Amino acid sequence: DGLPVMGFPLVIIGGIYTGIFSPTEAAAASVAYALMLEVGLYRSLTKEKIVDAFLQTGVITGVVFVLVGAGQALSWMLSFLRIPQEIMPIILGIDPSMLKVTVVVIISYFVACMFLDPIVAIYVLSPIFHPYVAAAGIDPVLLGTLVCIQVAIGSATPPFGCDIFTAQLLFRRPYFEVIAHTPPFILILLLVTALLVIFPDIALFLPNTAFIN
Template identity: 55%
Template sequence: MTGLMLGAMVALLLLGFPMMIPLIAGAFIAFFAFLPVPPEIMVQQMIAGIRPSALVAVPMFILAADIITKGHSADRLIDLVMRSFGHVRGGLGVTTAASCALFGAVSGSTQATVVAIGGPLRPKLLDAGYKDSFALALIVNASDIAMLIPPSIAMIVYGVISGASISELFIAGVGPGLLILLLFSIYCYIYAVRHDIPVAPRASWASWFQALRGALWPLGFPLIVVGGIYGGIFSPTEAASVCVAYALLLEFVIFRSLKLPDLVEVAKSTGLITAVVFILVGAGAAFSWAISFAQIPQQVIAAVGLDGAGAVTVLIAISIAFFIGCMFVDPIVVILVLTPIFAPLVEQAGIDPVLVGVIITLQVAIGSATPPFGCDIFTAIAIFKRPYVDVVRGTPPFIAMLFAVSAALIAFPQIALFLRDLAFR
């Protein structure tokens, strides 16, 4: 059964079918050929997969991200960070990384961050003397921070699949995200010193306060998400709805950057992305139920010798599996397929599911920016019109730093869990 399912899925992928088709095909083979259950159970499991109320947050956060990406919020955030760090050595690189972190607190999407931050900042990096390979690699890899800083669509999907608290996952992602930002900033400083990148003039206090005043409204997004959830004002799902209302208020009323026809286009974009996500989630739910019913996770664990493994070994195995998976397949698909496989090991080893969720989110973020098929790489190729080799040439130092953060998380879980424990324990 396992060989036939995997063979069919790989064959369909090689033939160019979108990932939802191999997932549905794998579940179809299991339900109709091997499992002693009525075939209509497959449809029931697909519907059950998209039924959790927490998934309502996904289209809401996607819609909010689409609105602010099309509007002026990203430009105002970039202007504030530029005036704060532009005068230090490597300040423009630091600005890029910090802008990705701030925008991540608004959008929760790595690909939206590549588009919104990379578009205006890549020309500035090139004009300042940075190599294009460095600029592209920095933009693509710094977008990983957006997947860790709340809100995070990957964390929502993991929380629904695993049953872990989405609120706890959100706050636990802040520590690793800030650590990545620190390492990238240090590397930008070293790069600027080695390549003698000129330093921009220091912004006056008057211009800094002007930029701060302009960015105050967009800075309300992380306040809504983090402050609202952990202040007990509303749930993550309600926070997503409030973010949409806030984005509409900013871009249509306060900034007046969008008109009613723009909202129609934004709604179409959000609807398309949401449809793809929910089809994947539904297909993944059926596939996960099928492999769990057939006890395939237990067979895989026994086959690779992980049965009875300790917490560190399990976390290393999870990191490797999710990283490799996201080098080839969309992150949401990898989370849907692999999370149920490792669930028995996580429970057996007594590992905190929130820590597992943060590590998984980091690994899928790294894989999304890693050759050969990381989705953020192809987003950059499409946006910046650069060849594949140019986009990936400068990635190794950034990937090494991201691996270092992964190792640090396994060795020192409190990097992720300190804020979680502070807020919820």
């Protein structure tokens, strides 16, 4: 009975890796596939349910984009005032070590994503840290993994992590009830971050194995 659902990995992963879809287009294609299954095969969706789903999605997206807009305004102000460019040389110094750069990057993305949308944080911080990361010789795969984890942590951390508000709208639960259930997940991700910093081969083993000569 669940066999048609197995088409989702084929549509998403197969479409991306064969070059048919971009990741965004694959998401849209999977939604179209879901509609085909629910309307044509399972017949569980009615016109009223589809309209209600569209309306709820619009509300949730609207709330998220309000946060994105506010984050972009803040990032523009920070960039215009050149605050990161003035602060980073003081924090990192002239010749920072690999560990110091890694720790500063982790903390910066974590704190930034507590207040900004992750896309905005990455857009603002990446050009600032790039020279230091390149000079320290940090592996880009390791750095990308660490940044993604910090984005996940910061987005679920009060007071303004955007995932908190998304979950609040999706599950129709109060703000404080949502954040009361986030600490276990945050602690797990912090533990993973510490393990990756101490043992970077956890993130690099598979890429190094795949591209070994």
